Amino acid sequence: MACAASAAVATVGLAVSPAAASAAAPAKAAPATTAQAEAGAACTAADLGTRHPYIKTSEVTPTITHFNGWYVTNGSTGTQTVNTSVQTTISVSVGLTGNVEGSFAVETLGKVGASLGLNVQVNYTSTSSTSTSVTWNFRNPGYYGLYKGTKKVTGTYGSLNCNRVQQGDGSWALKWIQGSDTGSYTTFTTLEEGAVRCEDQVPANSIMRKAQDLLDCGSATATAKHAAGPVPSAKAAKARHEAERAERAATAEKSVKAAGGPAAAPAVGAAALNCQPAVYRIDVPGKPLNWSAPLLANDGVRLRESNFFSAHLDNWKLCNVTEQNGVIEASLWNWGNGGCATIPAAIANQEQAYLTTATCGEDDLQRFSIYRDVPGSSKIGVQNKYTGSMLGHDRYADGELIRQYSSGRQDGTGTYTLTVV
Missing domain, CATH: 2.80.10.50 (Trefoil (Acidic Fibroblast Growth Factor, subunit A))
Structure with a gap:
């Protein structure tokens, strides 16, 4: 040697x-013909060195990215600009890269959006990691939650590969098969912002409902009389820390599952x-x-x-x-x-x-x-x-x-x- x-x-x-x-x-x-790459469909020898994604699982979770509780009194209605603090930051990622790099990642996220009927991010980006403001016209006094949010989309994918398959009559053919590799993805939909009060009727499992939950409407803070301005409590900070902790735990769990268990x-x-x-x-x-x-x-x-x-x-x-x-x-x-x-x-x-x-x-x-x-x-x-x-x-x-x-x-x-x- x-x-x-x-x-x-x-x-x-x-x-x-x-x-x-x-x-x-x-x-x-x-090419545009990649939509034809489906398990069991025919492929050619030129496809042996290619692969295409298919979506295995998906989960849509309304998520608040920024929030602040705000009192509006009779003398403070009208348009106001309110600073909101970060609750969670969502970054788009596919597989190992931690971002979106290469045509496979883009195709994966495109298939996610198509399968769910949602307009999701297909390029690397993230929600803001700094405080931002929301401008809102407050027509009525009350206790408001000012928010920015989105629908976080997570799940797992697999790949379709071209390989020979023996058919029932003993002959062979090239077909797309489900490969052994798998991974996880994260993306999100268009951001929205708004204001919500405890007495507002909002759809369950909506972004607005998530913001309303952060108001903690049954608490003494929510029902107390107070001057116009920010909520004098640690509710927002507590919610932010809880959201960040849950986010880290969920990310760690999905990474372990995607890898097939703890790394040896x-x-x-x-x-x-x-x-x-x-x-x-x-x-x-x-x-x-x-x-x-x-x-x-x-x-x-x-x-x-x-x-x-x-x-x-x-x-x-x-x-x-x-x-x-x-x-x-x-x-x-x-x-x-x-x-x-x-x-x-x-x-x-x-x-x-x-x-x-x-x-x-x-x-x-x-x-x-x-x-x-x-x-x-x-x-x-x-x-x-x-x-x-x-x-x-x-x-x-x-x-x-x-x-x-x-x-x-x-x-x-x-x-x-x-x-x-």
Whole structure:
């Protein structure tokens, strides 16, 4: 192994590190036909390297983002501007990224809105985390709750992947199947603001009703006579702290559920691999370039042409292979440098993060689902287990990095062939 690597250093030369490489062009947007990606529907070999979301669960919760209790007396009616304090901040997010990055996240939120009939945010944004004001025309005296709020939408999603399926007559066909990856999302609807009194009749489970609940209408504070101005109590502050605590607890619970339970402690050292005997190249179909592992730790897997000097860097084995519902999951061990293909942990949440190799270990960043064409064809699509993203390349060129794309490459450039050496 060491001799092969040394020979490669002497002949191939040093590659430019991914950090120094010019940025790849943005992934192309999914075509309008993506609406046809439904479980059980037909797909093509060009779809092997793509995926599309489907919504598994959703929950809509009216949420107050800003609030203040306010007394209006007979002499203080009319238009007033009232400062409100933050109750909770909602940030749009999908999956691991903590925001909305890549076409898969946008498509996910689009499907959320369509399934619920709501106009939800589909780009990264958040409600205000600072105090804001509400201007309102108070026609009658009374005890008011001034508020800003929205409908918070949360839930989980899964992905549809193209894979071969054996039909009842024994023949094979490519169809969209439900993949094993899942994640959670958060978004919200259009913000609204207003004022509500204890005596107002408002719809149950509405944003206005949530604001009315914060007035604590049965309390002494609500019924007491008081001069015009803010409520002289800690009600708003208490409500804010309770909302923030509930928000943190709910977020932590959903993160654990989305991950399938509490995270296990990382394994120490390299794990022993059980590799299949076959050796493969991962080729661009009908082209001479294929995946070649890096020589340097800070470089990535690139498209290269196989030749005498490849030193097995273009040779891969499938290790610790499992299969479920016709989908292979495996670690990709490189014969040339002895490492396993992985997405670097530091950039795993980024669209177009590059593929590299590292010391083999029990790590989902080193596990890949392999979606296959019908028997007789060696075409495949490759998906990282941890990130859920599909692997592909931005352009066909010698030295081009293999990267992850949340929805895959919709032009078919994420479809490869698994060729036995």
